[in-house]
Amino acid sequence: MTILAPSILGADFKQLGEQIRLVDEAGAQYIHIDVMDGYFVPNISVGMPVISSLRSATDKVFDVHMMVTEAGRYVQKMRDCGADIITVHAEACRHLDQVLRKIRSCGARAGVSLNPATPVQAVEHVLPLADMALIMTVNPGFGGQERIPYTLDKIHMLRQICDRRGIPMDIQVDGGVTYDNVEEFLEAGANVIVAGSAVFQGDVTSNVKAFLKKFEEFEKR
Numbered sequence: 001m002t003i004l005a006p007s008i009l010g011a012d013f014k015q016l017g018e019q020i021r022l023v024d025e026a027g028a029q030y031i032h033i034d035v036m037d038g039y040f041v042p043n044i045s046v047g048m049p050v051i052s053s054l055r056s057a058t059d060k061v062f063d064v065h066m067m068v069t070e071a072g073r074y075v076q077k078m079r080d081c082g083a084d085i086i087t088v089h090a091e092a093c094r095h096l097d098q099v100l101r102k103i104r105s106c107g108a109r110a111g112v113s114l115n116p117a118t119p120v121q122a123v124e125h126v127l128p129l130a131d132m133a134l135i136m137t138v139n140p141g142f143g144g145q146e147r148i149p150y151t152l153d154k155i156h157m158l159r160q161i162c163d164r165r166g167i168p169m170d171i172q173v174d175g176g177v178t179y180d181n182v183e184e185f186l187e188a189g190a191n192v193i194v195a196g197s198a199v200f201q202g203d204v205t206s207n208v209k210a211f212l213k214k215f216e217e218f219e220k221r
């Protein structure tokens, strides 16, 4: 199934609870929460207190994307404040294998993310330890950027690797996804779609519904 994960980085922060309610009611399956440390990426966003306070606003899956150096230090804390999926960057974890095991052992689903320039081979051996692989389609740190076209090849390559090895992996894409270009990502093999600006700019409810309708049409093809 194709999943929409609206990134709250694109939302209006002064009414975050209400914005989450809107995407929830419109049918989005995940809430994508970007955590940035100002070191791994050149920006600082939100952390544990915000996430735990948002937890009571929705029952939807909290998909926490940690753009944090040695994110393994915060796995248990993220789980405690309500993360259902915890995604860490391969580039930011010295012992990626251990961190992914730690995520699963605290009861969350494990995600592993790659920056645009990092080859998919960097995660090949740890795929059985992950439930989701995130191919960044922009350099992480900011919403509202243009997608980087070569990342499509990476999605395609990763889907082939997973299929060849019989691994039923969720492949997530994040950055620069719009209503007009989302089909390229679906065709390449992604099935979890993050969208920040494309969901939160304009009419949130109709944006979510338009994405979901497109996913349904794609699945029927």
Ligand code: DX5
Binding pocket: 007, 008, 009, 010, 032, 034, 065, 138, 139, 140, 141, 142, 143, 144, 145, 174, 175, 176, 177, 194, 195, 196, 197, 198
């Ligand atoms: C970027 C974040 C994204 C971002 C996506 O570092 O990981 O989740 O919010 O925003 P858009 O969809 O506007 O590119």
Ligand code: ZN
Binding pocket: 007, 032, 033, 034, 065, 174, 194
């Ligand atoms: Zn993200």
